[in-house]
């Protein structure tokens with residue numbers, strides 16, 4: 001029935017003020033206002049229609065993305081939207097495209113690695129989008145191993161130019177988004193060679209295409225790398241390949257904030273850490289963590305609303321059946337994901353603070369917190385994107401068969417989201433960076449250098465290695481210090497076991513290779529501790545709104561205790577909890593699920609997503625699922641005619657057993 005809220009009963013059950021929770025979710029009243037206004041604007045503008053995306057050909061989808069992106073840019077300019085509003089517009093437009101790489105990587109790379117002069121020249125063009133840029137780092141043969149890149153930039157003192165060259169097929173740039181068909185420029189990462197000496201990987205601004213007719217400049221071979229996973233989905237993006245054949249650029253197009261090449265070809269390295277050349281990746285990894293909560297929240301919103309609408313079994317005397325959300329198994333799969341969406345939101349807020357702090361310090365030439373910022377952005381990017389990808393797929397299964405329909409919104413969400421486990425650093429490779437950081441921290445324990453920030457707990461190693469959890473009854477698992485101690489002790493003990501095992505190897509690098517799997521587990525334990533501790537810090541802070549804090553507390557402990565349950569092997573083998581304490585945690589979890597149950601729909605309403613953004617028949621705000629599923633089915637081109645194309649050619653001859661005789 002149109003106009004009826006099929007979820008009204010669910011909404012009436014809520015024990016907290018949803019509008020107050022919306023502010024907490026958004027981060028502030030201002031952020032909520034912006035998000036709410038822009039999402040509704042996008043939802044009502046026909047140019048941003050997206051329900052027809054899956055049936056588009058690749059070319060149609062690409063052109064549709066161009067149209068939307070340019071229209072979005074026009075709106076940003078004409079309505080003088082702020083950066084914050086512009087970014088929200090892009091998010092609610094919900095279609096990956098070249099804007100992401102231009103604003104998300106090309107512009108930041110120039111800001112972070114260009115001199116004042118270079119910024120003035122290039123950003124004035126880029127900020128007006130008179131040039132369109134991308135980030136060309138990965139090559140066919142090397143992605144994770146940035147130091148292994150093969151593209152060369154050789155300085156030619158005769159002409160004061162760099163010669164960009166792709167010496168092998170594997171050195172072709174391969175993957176950069178926006179490169180294939182749109183970008184006029186790129187920040188290209190290549191090995192800098194002066195006077196025959198290789199100085200490692202540096203960034204260069206390179207023009208790729210003519211600004212008059214868009215044709216590739218001579219010496220450049222460029223194109224799209226082809227269809228990717230899923231129909232529609234990330235295929236809106238023109239991920240590209242690029243080869244240089246002795247292509248020349250002026251010397252002043254090397255990004256020279258971190259190191260320089262003089263007119264004479266002398267290489268001058270500055271005294272800042274060389275890793276700052278990776279700065280753009282660190283900034284995007286930070287953004288990806290906040291976006292993880294957004295993607296997971298979308299999937300959870302769909303699965304929660306649908307689980308409240310969907311009924312199976314349990315009918316007595318012909319009465320109505322049980323809502324599937326009332327099954328404990330459904331709750332046990334769904335509510336931890338709901339809790340994770342909130343957890344990732346809060347750790348994302350904290351990471352943004354950490355990133356802003358390290359950026360300010362770097363500007364003042366203080367590099368002390370850089371290793372921690374790198375470890376946190378890498379580890380949390382890895383942990384949250386892996387959990388989100390798995391979570392979206394779990395939400396699809398939580399929706400049963402209908403979750404597999406395109407119009408559930410979940411297949412496309414998964415297809416668009418899952419490469420987040422790979423881009424901006426493969427998730428395993430990134431956790432190994434965290435592991436290196438942890439091993440270094442452990443090796444310095446007792447040296448007088450007290451661990452700080454997220455590793456401060458390691459400073460209490462003596463206590464954490466000996467302590468036994470004090471949990472005696474299920475309610476003790478609602479005590480923040482008991483929960484934290486269990487997570488700290490598990491993380492520390494896993495890290496120390498790895499360090500001890502490493503020390504048995506004469507060659508540390510060989511030892512590291514042997515122990516990779518254990519090291520990744522230790523790194524994940526550390527990252528989970530960070531998320532749990534930031535969630536606890538959030539609920540211990542000031543939170544306004546009727547009943548809001550209570551709900552967040554429930555979600556916080558669900559998040560922590562479901563991790564305990566999931567990684568029980570770690571907790572038991574490190575003696576961080578006993579089997580009895582683990583079973584008390586399960587008991588407490590069940591009780592928390594019961595408390596969340598009446599609030600579940602309201603907790604996903606707090607995300608304030610429009611039906612346009614959700615793009616899901618199953619997740620509709622009004623819960624009017626079944627008539628809309630029919631409507632969607634009838635829109636399919638196969639239903640344009642009653643008798644399908646191909647009937648006369650194939651079906652009829654088959655039924656009539658009337659096909660021409662086969663010849664081998």
Ligand SMILES: CCCCCCCCCCCCCCCCCCCCCCC/C=C/C(=O)SCCNC(=O)CCNC(=O)[C@H](O)C(C)(C)COP(=O)(O)OP(=O)(O)OC[C@H]1O[C@@H](n2cnc3c(N)ncnc32)[C@H](O)[C@@H]1OP(=O)(O)O
Pocket residue numbers: 076082083086087090099100103104135137138143144145146147177275276278279281282284287288291370371374422423424425426429433436437440
């Ligand atoms: C006017 C207003 C306008 C506004 C309008 C706006 C409108 C439009 C809005 C548009 C919206 C934009 C928003 C978009 C936001 C983006 C969202 C996401 C979308 C993403 C799209 C996908 C794009 C994908 C891009 C990519 O994938 S780029 C390529 C990424 N590649 C990688 O990540 C490679 C991974 N590999 C590495 O990073 C490194 O190789 C390595 C870290 C694995 C190893 O490096 P290396 O070999 O050098 O290091 P070692 O292991 O030897 O370590 C040496 C020491 O260095 C430390 N280290 C390493 N890395 C770093 C680092 N980054 N920082 C600091 N330190 C680092 C190590 O820890 C070692 O330290 P030690 O010596 O102490 O041990």
Ligand SMILES: Cc1cc2nc3c(=O)[nH]c(=O)nc-3n(C[C@H](O)[C@H](O)[C@H](O)COP(=O)(O)OP(=O)(O)OC[C@H]3O[C@@H](n4cnc5c(N)ncnc54)[C@H](O)[C@@H]3O)c2cc1C
Pocket residue numbers: 101135136137138141142143144145174175176177234239419422423424425426427428429432516
């Ligand atoms: C959708 C998408 C968009 C992208 N956009 C861009 C872009 O705009 N610009 C750009 O430059 N790049 C881009 N990339 C490339 C991306 O950054 C790389 O794919 C990513 O860094 C992973 O590198 P790889 O492909 O070389 O993986 P590989 O390193 O080849 O990984 C293959 C496997 O090897 C494992 N492995 C690798 N090294 C190790 C190790 N040391 N120890 C243990 N295991 C290891 C990995 O875990 C993985 O399982 C994009 C990629 C995708 C999928």
